[in-house]
Amino acid sequence: MALDKPYLDIPGTIIFDAEQARKGYHLNQFCMSLMKAANRERFKADERAYLDEWPMTEEQKQAVLARDLNWCIRTGGNIYFLAKIGATDGKSFQQMAGSMTGMTEEEYREMMIKGGRSPEGNRYLGEDGDAQAHRQPQGYSHHAQAKEM
């Protein structure tokens, strides 16, 4: 009998469960190492070399180098751990969260000031809210992409 995972049908959301934690163990422990100033310096001096000290997958390393937090999360990262990379880069939590939506920093900040993202259409996969896969990326970059097409 499989475990019940009722949270797999929520759009734009990956729950950090035992399976994700197992996949992301070394990725997250690498992030944790950035809590020490000396490690932050070594990472900044040569990111690739520092990452190679960790038994992470190549994909996880690429995701970190690209600072693509959605990609990091898909490969087992957890946001509280990934935040250590953001801290190393001098980014706030809001900048990090916003980066996962495709919105610019200003657009995301403005959305929050206006009361945040509505749950309407964003509770189940297949609805039409702004967090659904077919509406990514969000914000200006989405319109820019649509124009190019």
Added chain:
Amino acid sequence: MAYISASVYTSHVPAIGAALDQGRTQEPYWQPLFAGYEFSKQWMQEAKPDVIILVYNDHATAFSLQMIPTFAIGTAAEFRPADEGWGPRPVPMVQGHPELASHIAQSVILKDFDLTIVNEMDVDHGLTVPLSLMCGQPEAWPCPVIPFAVNVVQYPVPRGQRCFQLGQAIHRALDEYDEDLNVQIWGTGGMTHQLQGPRAGLINKQWDSNFLDKLIEDPSAVAAIPHIEYVREAGSEGIELVMWLIARGAMSDVAGGAKPKVRHRFYHVPASNTAVGHLILENAH
């Protein structure tokens, strides 16, 4: 006998700590939020607790993925504010209460709540931001604090029902304590927020408002809320709200006493990515 005089509930957003530490509380963005805690700081000065049991979660600070205790009680004499990557917050050391903390551990473990006992740990914004909101920026915190950490990082976090029952067990543990102590219990974290993925920034004011109403009037109904409702309605990080149930479970009405008095209720959107909720409930004593 030690007794719970009141419970306090508040969000613990790191950006709130940064705004305080950098003297930005009067900026238009932050002013309405801090205004909501003016009453609370006054109230704290009058309430004069002897000890605060502070339920919070560690955010990959003291606990990495190496060990993930579901419930951990800090039994040390003091706890240092942690460096979370931005440098430690310039706030006082947290003095513990080893005698009461060890007593609670012994009492509730025998009631089948298998706590992890922590004799050394740094405390992150989950613990220090609520202290700052309620106490301002003093030279020393007004009383000893027992850190009570709950895993809400790796799913599954403890069920709301279990947290509510743990609060009841803590209430009974205090009944068994010889010294007269005025104890407050704080539940922190929440309210609705999601920090990850394309759904980041989710806020559900209606759900939060219902949660606050029900937490006051009918906490056992809140305890029955399943995880999936938190995740779907309150965001993947909104599930921190299960921690509020530990504080609520420790109130007298749950043990057959009188209903608590609502001294303060406040709600504000946004603080960074998060809906901030705050309640003060007082037991009749």
